Amino acid sequence: MTLILDGVFVRRRGETWLDDVRLELSNGMTTLVGPMTAGKTTLMRVAAGLSPPDSGRVMVDGKDVTSISVRKRSVAFVYQQFINYPSLTVYENIASPLRLDPGFRRDGIDRRVREVAELMGLAALLGRRPAELSGGQQQRTAIARALARPVDVLLLDEPLANLDFKLREQLRADLKAMFADSSGVVLYATADPNEALTFAAPTVVLGEGRVQHIGDAAEMYARPPTLAVAATLSDPPLNLLPGVVRDGRIECLGAEFPAPRAHPSGRTVTLGVRPHQVRLERGGPGALEWPAEIRLAEVTGSATFLHLLLRDQVHLVAHLPGTRQFTPGGSAVAYVDPAHVLVFDEDGARLPATGAAEVDLHG
């Protein structure tokens, strides 16, 4: 099974919502990650056939389905809101798509409903109506309904976004296991980078209506090709610092280090530093060091988020392990190993490290 979006454009009210989206998805799960206004929902709706693209084609298994109504396609869609039939029991909710499918006989339906309910942990709740369920159970019912009938294309649009943090954590793990050996195309949209990283599925980064990059989430995290990808996959957010190239070295707020690659002098670059790469102890020779003012410390128990101000203007957040006490207004020195600094040029493309010195940016 394959799903192909070929040069899809969507324009609404003078704005371009999808800009030449080209995607080729095959069996199993793909994660679609991007910020809230990236166009994820629009892309999902086009892929489902709920709204037609202004131009471009949607193909399932090599067949152009762009003009085929969603009713005739083998598609299931799970929304962020928990959408179930309020007057039907959980059992009937899950059974409803099967009853419309002539391929299912009565006993087949019953078996399938119980199978899916078991999988989603709903077996004990089959007799209840949606109003009698918690939010997590309601969303699990909605997902079960989408899963019940084997479909070519299953689309999930931020299905966990409205759930409690802890439920999200749990369902995330459940879903990963469930989609592991899916026979159809599963496209899962999320704004939460942690979901993309947990699923460890092929990941599409979407930003401003364009496909920014496609690849393995952990790999993209470690070696982001562009600033947009790095920012989308970072939680807590990436620290951004201004830099200038001078004679093969990059200067940034008084610190400097060798430029990763021959880059013309005088060009400005943006440095991306992940919060957990910032240290308060000098790690080794050549570490970048910035004297800083302590603005704020957030102590969570497992870690301390220290908000620093460099040269009275640039914010830098350090994610330090363990609990540590700091006095706001005091001063500290922030150290960063240049090997862990992501350097982006003016267009947002990352400059790879010099030669073979591409270090593993994990950890």
Add this chain to the structure above:
Amino acid sequence: MTEVGEEPRADLKRRNNRAWWLVLPVVVSVAFTAVIPLMTVVNFSVQDVFTPSDRIFVGLEWFRSITRDPEVRSAFVRTLLFSAQVLLLEIPLGVALAVCMPRRGVWVSVALVLVALPLLIPWNVVGTIWQIFARGDIGLGGWAVNHVPGVDFNYTLDSTDAWITVLVMDVWHWTPLVALLAYAGLRSIPEPYFQAAQIDAASAWATFRHIQLPRLRGVLTIAILLRFMDSFMIYTEPFVVTGGGPGNATSFLSILLSKIAVGQFDLGPAGAFSLLYFLFVQILCYVFFTVLTRSGR
């Protein structure tokens, strides 16, 4: 989730067109009930009809004479004035009524039934009720006005009294519709909006002005359109109560039209009259709708 609610493009040629067959019965029945009669009227409006077999094509003659007819003109102004007064009274009154209705509890259904009561009465019965109610001798309302404040009130003789009677009757009959629409609009406002207003120490007026009124825009657009169309074409009630009198005081366009068409059997002028009437209502509704929906953006 930001891009929900987009409208599907009308890209019909690439889509399944079979649903159009389902529309066919409607098209056929509308053709018989609306299009064909309308065409007959168009036909009449450009001819001088003596007998059904004996008629002369007169071009736009009737349109010219109708637009110049002083009786039609004064009826037009009268009807417009009536509609304006109806809107000015019923919309604020309806909204006020809706705001005063309880939001929850057992009194909701009681209030709804009480308010909706006038809507359940047939038009001509409303007319009859008010014809009697407003009479100075045996009607409770008319008698009360004559005796309690001691005003001389007689709608069969005094044209102002007749006008007021018809207006009050319409307000009594149709304000509930506005109220029900507005009430439905008010009910759809989520509770946190009212809580936020309390926290911001907003007065009752400010709450109404900044929370309730902006969110009533949609239903009020519908209410204004409905009430305008209906009041501009009012016929039954004044026909029953005053018959257009005294003199021409309550002779609205529709009453005049039926007099020309049915009373005098002037089919040509009546046809032209109907068409102009129809066009005017259409245009004004379009203007209302555009203005009201545009201003909301």
Add this chain to the structure above:
Amino acid sequence: MADIRLEGVGHSYDGGRTWAVKPMTWTWRGSRAYALLGPSGCGKTTLLNIISGLIIPTVGRVFFDDRDVTGVPTAGRNIAQVFQFPVLYEEMSVYDNLAFPLRNRKYPAKEVDQRVRQVARLLSLEEHLGRRSRRLDAGRQQIVSLGRGLVRSQVAAVLLDEPLTVVDPALKWTLRSKLKEIHRDTGHTLVYVTHDQTEALTFADEVVVVNDGAIVQAGEPAELFLSPAHEFVGHFIGSPGMNMLPAEIVAGVVRIGPSEVGLAAADGVHAGRSDVEAADGLPAGPVRIGVRPEFVVIGGPRRSPGVAATVTGTDRMGAYDLVHTLVGEHPVLVKTEAGALHEPGSAAFLHFPAERTFLFRDQVRCGSLAPLDGRSTA
């Protein structure tokens, strides 16, 4: 800033059959930033609405300092509240939205302007002040709602009901630290309702964990994280939550199956002490071990006390790895540095550090683990 005192306050929506908030006595101290953390339906929003006066509690009294405000309506309590979804006066500009609560309270025009601009600067809304609020995207609308909550200088408390739900993940971090800074600068009493433990822990001076209408534990974030008093707190705080494993105390030694993992030390006795008497406080029998994924040590020397496990997989989370293991049939998660190599199916050895491992009975903490070598040296 006033202390807000709840005395025997409880609320029932069905005339006392079930309690949404069970009667409780609790004081919110002035000028502190609180997080009210719990799952949805635990009563945290009800509790918030009792403070703001949107709900009159079924039982109990509410005091702002010494003033009984139980029957005082919201407008008379001088409270600011921000809701989960943007609540705006849609036809007003952003500026007018921010000014609205001040104008209603008859602030002088000059002060209104000054405060509005100050809040707009704090929340980076300056360039949007002239725009009609309904034209903003949902995230920015919520920032305006937040601004309306923060614009008043004299408030008894600012109550925030899951205010960052509709905001982009990256912006959440920024806004939260901004809120914390604003709190430090203004000294408002803040109560922040959330189901998100990261939000609660990073934001609050003190986290109040609520479950099923009652306060389970309250304390500084680090205290709740490092020393949970209840299984629920262990589970609900931390991401992922605490690992819970069934074990048994036999003659003062905690065992998982045949493996000895440490001595059982009753609460109240310092867990780190090599003190044999410590074990006397805990009777033998089943117990549950709780240890956070951050503190489980994987691959330590096999001689030390610990337990054998099987690796089932690894989530590479970028900044760290999450190793999934099974001890018997019970999953144990281990948070390790990124890049660690643990093949699925391979055997691993887990060690539970004494000072970070706790013992629970009937969900409530009864003790902690003490080093096993304490016995051998004794």
